[in-house]
Amino acid sequence: MGDERTTASGPSSTLVGRTGELAALTGHAESAIAGRSGLVLLTGPAGIGKTSLLRAFLGSDVCRKMTMLHGTCGEVASGTGYGGVRALFGALGLTDGTAGESALLRGSAARALPALTPDPGHDEPYAAAAYPVLHGLYWLAANLMVQGPLALVLDDVHWCDERSLRWIDFLLRRADHLPLLVVLAQRTEAEPTAPAALADIVAQPRTAVLRLDPLTDTDVGEMARLVFPTPVAPSFAERAAAVCGGNPLTLARLLRELRAKGVPPDEHGIREIAEVGQHVVALSVRALFDHRPGWVRDVATAIAVLGDEDAGHIGALAGVPAARVEEAVALLRDAEVMAPDRPDLAHDVVRSAVLETAGAAALAVLRAKAALLLSDIGRPAEEVANQVLLVPGTPEPWMRVVLREAASRAEHRGAPEATARYLYRVLEAEPDSVPVRVQLARALAEINPLEAVRLLEHALSLTSDVRAKAPIAVQYGMTCLPVQRSRSAVRVLTEVLDALEAGTGPEPDPQDAELLTLVRSALLITGSDEKATIDAVRERFARMPEPPGDTPAQRQILAVMTLHSALGGGSAESTVRRARHILSSSGVALDNWSLLLSSVSLTLADETDGALEALDRSMRLSQESAAVWSYVLALSSRALVLHGLGAMPDALADAQTSLEIIGEERWGANMTMPQTALATVLIDRGEPERAEELLARVTRPNIEGFAMEYHSYLMARARARWALGDGDTALRLLLDCGSSLAEAGLANPVFVPWWAEAACICAAEKRPDRARDAVDHGAELARRWNTPRALGLAALARGVITPGRSGVELLTEAVDHLSASPARAEYVRAELLLGGALLEAGDPRAAREHLRMAADLAQSCGALALARDARRRLVAAGGRMREITASPVxxxxxxxxxxxxxxxxxxxxxxxxxxxxxxxxxxxxxxxxxxxxxxxxxxxxxxxxxHTPSVPDPRAPAWVSAARGRP
The missing domain is CATH 1.10.10.10 (Winged helix-like DNA-binding domain superfamily/Winged helix DNA-binding domain)
Structure with missing residues (x-):
């Protein structure tokens, strides 16, 4: 087609009018090299020059200083899970059989493999979870950045799949001060495959948007001078710009067509411009086909459908011999329909024009034929299914087989959106298929749980056999949890469990026994989530024999039953025995539910060593599987345990770390444990303002309906208000907490000891009678639970509201009980209150002993608020002590x-x-x-x-004697 000068789409024309944008991209790359991460979104209509600009950028000097990963998203593959990721990372060859040896996949980066593998198999027993794959891809990028600055350049991002976009968002939210540049090119008139995911990325503060504007008349004149050997009239350039809308692709085609016709670039040629018009690409493609043999059009159409394929496959689809395919490609390339540097069409605008000439009916047949061809030559199921998705109408039976297989592959790579996309097409043909609805619901459970619940409800209505219905009911119950549908879950699981128990009889076979255990476990877990349902499940399972714990499901159900018994104020000894049995190493794998629930039971029973061990096991399990939600829950739970032990610095560390982690997660707003744990520690460190501000940011919907976390949250709010001097509000919150606990049937005295806190407030405000009923209630619960901490709290609460020597005796009893418990923070407070009572009773010498003990212990614990209060009272009692100051640690x-x-x-x-x-x-x-x-x-x-002293063994209270200076 002539030399470079006479080709308007040639190298010398690609940057006409785009030098400013190229400079901007270069500037962002230099910032990334300097360690300031950024995102550039390049936008504009089709043909405006995005791809040409990206190619010029990729070839620039600044990009030679970076690791450049460049990929292009395609319309056919737009729904494939992690298709955009594979387009970026494919050139690294991480799945060629030597991936295990690659340093890029060391550590957590190995979890990226399900996303990178073109055709994930079914070797793993379970589908990949979404978060670990995102986490692995992040570390893969981090490993690349160890080698130097990294640039990820993704073209046609409007066709990018949702999983890949979610990962880019995940990466960018963790990219502060990393040498990273992400460049995304988007066609403005195209509806994105995943608009919400793309919008989340663009909303990030580090985003810069570069909009490619139409070429100016001056730019058009410059391009025209590259095409025509004669001078270009300004009016000619103006008219060409107006007709083409300043679009470089359309303009290049127009100028080439005009020169081929011999039209001069002056006033005489202006009228010819309008005849070609804005549809020059489509017209030129049709004209090309009209003047060439039919097999040229067939080959072009096959390439438009299949894309970058070898001649044999293109020929098979087009019905043309391979030799003719090569000939057609040469003709198409000469006509600039084919790209000069790859076996594909020159541009998506050209592709659309080629496909348009085929007609809708013929194109549907061709796509179905392409899917069969790809299947026959052994291409991955997802690649075949992507062609099937573009075939209109109800999928044929063989197509549904392909779609199911593609869905399973997508599920195994942790790509729920792609899984759902394939299965929805199957559902069009099989609306009453229970397996399809169940698999689709499993895929949607994380990304659209309400839709998953609807699908499972329909699946349950279509299933009559109770054994087949049971696992669906279990899945339904667990899916209901994040959308707060516990009542529906309990109703369904109860109905299924009743039918299953009736059908299996008193002595079920092993398979039925395990199925019964799974349903019971799901019923217990879902029913325990909200106050509205907890009574029903507690009553049902109070009559059930204790399972032996020989399987994971039995361990899980035993863990829930144990916690229910503990929260109901049952036997502490029985609680410890059952929890230890659950945690014992007998070859049964434990899940996070069993570990977390057992830790709570042991904490309530003063067995904090075992509780901390269970939490540590849960955290290790979570780290191994990148289960960040479970990790945060275990970490914030450990913070509360450590707070009770008086290990304030360690509790602060765990609580703040858990809060920092959820700050990077989009689901973080649905958690309250990290905020509650951190606020609890901050109050004892003397920072109630920060604590209250933190609790005010809790936005979880319907938090008052939850059985567990709501009460700890209320207690923290009350303690913050009291520390700020608002006793009335604090007392109201505590009384609300008590009412809510009673409503939920939670009667453990140390779970949330609101009654003891209320007693201290009423005593301090000289209104002891207001707390008497609450204290009597709590003391009775403590007598039944009968642990040192419970008995100590009961004595403390009764002591603060009892005047004179009787009160001193009760507080002395509290000190004795609590000193033998792991509740070091409560013990310090008991010493403080006893010292204050002795001072009021006229015994300053004894008061000073206890106040000094309280001050020393509180400071060593890191409970600075208590330490300063104890010092203030000690000085008032005539004692001397240096100011309480914070250590560097x-x-x-x-x-x-x-x-x-x-x-x-x-x-x-x-x-x-x-x-x-x-x-x-x-x-x-x-x-x-x-x-x-x-x-x-x-x-x-x-x-x-x-270095600080380790947390003491609660069963050996030698630390109390040591603190008192006794041997």
Missing amino acids: DLLTGTERTVAGLAARGAGNREIAESLFVTVRTVETHLTSVYRKLGVSQRTELGSVL
């Missing part, structure tokens, strides 16, 4: 302490980042702050500076 934030502790134990920055689900840069920032605050210069010095 106390200046560390919670997350800084966590990071410093891990570093002191020898963990590297990457290991710390992976274990805490944060970035390496975040770890580096925290360590820099730690070094500054502690006045150290290297990791080896951290161990000695951070």
Whole structure:
């Protein structure tokens, strides 16, 4: 077609009018190289020059300083799970059989493999969860950035699948100060495949939008001068710009057609411009086909359908011999219908024009034929299914087989959106298919749980056999949890369980017994979530024999039953026995539910060693599987246990770390444990304002309906109000908490000891009678539970509202009980209150002994508010003590302490980042702050500076004697 000058789409024309945009892209790349991450969204209509600009950018000098990963999304593959990711990372060859040897896949990055593998198999027993794959891809990118700055350039992002976009969003939210640049090119007139995911990315604060405007008249004149050998009249350029809308692709085609016709670029040629008009691409394609043999059109259409394929496959689809395919490709390339540098059409605008010439009916037949061809040559099921998705009408039986297989593959790579896309087409042909509805609901459980619930309800209505219905009911119950549909879940599971028990009889076979256990476990878990349902399940399972715990399901149900018994104020001894049995190593794998629930039961029974061990096991299990939700729940639960033990710095570290982790997650707003745990610690550290501000940001819907977390949240709010001097509001919140606990049937005295807190408030405000009924209630519960902490709290509550020597005796009893318990924080408060009571009773000498004990212990615990209160009373009693000040270690934030502790134990920055689900840069920032605050210069010095006494064994209260100075 002539030399470079005479080809308007040639290299010398690609950057006409785009030098400013190229400079902007280069500037963002330089910022990324300097460690300031960024996102550039390049937008404009088809043909405006996005791809040409990207190619020029990729070839620039600045990109040679970066690892460049460049991919293009295609319309046919727009719904494939992680298709955009594979387009970016495919060139790295991480799935060619030597992936296990690649340094890029070390550590957590290995979890990226389901997304990278073109055809994931079914070797794994379960489908990949979405979060671990996202986490793995993040670490793959992080590994690349260890080698140098990274640029991810993705063209035609409007066709990008949702999973890939969710990962880009995931990456960018963790990219502060990373040498990363993400460039996305989007066609403005095309509806994105995943509009919500793309909108989330664009909404990020680091986003810069570059809109490619139409070429100006001057730019058009410059392009025309590259085509025509004679001078170009300004009026000619103006008219061409107006007709083409300043679109470079359309303009290049127009100028080429005009020159081929011999039209001069002056006033005489202006009228010819309008004849060709804005449809020049389609007209030129039709004209080409009209003047060529029919097999040229057939080959072009086959290429438009299949894309980059070899000549044999193109020929098979077009019904043309391979030799003719090569000939047709040469003709098409000469006519600029084919791209000059790859075996595909020149542009999607050209592709649309070629497909338009085929007609809708013929194109549908061709796509079905293409799907069969791809299947016959062994292409991955998802690739075949993508062609099937474009065939209109109800899928044929063979197509439905392909779609099901593609859905299973997508599920195994952790791509729920793609799974759903394939299965919805199957459902069009099989609306009453229970297996399809169940699989579709499983895929939607995380991304659209309400729709998943609807699908499962229909599946249940279509299933009559109770054994087939039982696993569907279990899935339904667990899917109802995140959408707060516990009542529906309990109703369905109860009906199924009743029918299953009736059908299996008193001695079910092993398979039926396990099925019964699964349904019972699901009923217990779903029924325990909300106050409205907890009574019903508690009554039912109070009559059920204790399962032996020989299977994971039996362990899970035993864990829930044990917690119910403990929360109901049953036997502490029985609680400990059952919880230890659940946690015993007998070859039965434990899930996070069993570990977390057992830890709560043991904590209530004063067995905090076992509780901490269970939480540590849960956290290790969560880290291994990248189950960040479970990890955060275990970490914030451990913070509350450590707070009760008086290990305030460690509790602060866990609580703040858990809060920092959920700050990076979109589901973080549905959690309240991290906020409650951190607020609880902050109050005892003397920061009630921060605590109240934190609790005010809790936005979980219908939080008052939940059986567990609501009461801890209320208690924290009440304690914050009391610390701020608002006793009336604090007391009202505590009384609300008591009423809510009674409504839920939760009668454990130490679960949320609102009654003891209310007694302290009423006593301090000289209104002891207001708390008497609450204290009597709590004391009776404590007598039945009969643990040192429960008995100590009962004595403390009765002591503060009892005047004179009787009150002192009760508080002395509280000190004795609590000193023998793991409740170190409560013990410190008992010492403080006893000292105050002795002072009021006229015994300052005895008062000083207890107040000094309280001040010393509180300071060693990190409970600075209690320590300062104890010192103030000690001075009032005639004692002397230096001011309570924070140590350098106390200046560390919670997350800084966590990071410093891990570093002191020898963990590297990457290991710390992976274990805490944060970035390496975040770890580096925290360590820099730690070094500054502690006045150290290297990791080896951290161990000695951070060293503090370990948390004492609650069964051996020698720490109390040591603190008192006795042997």
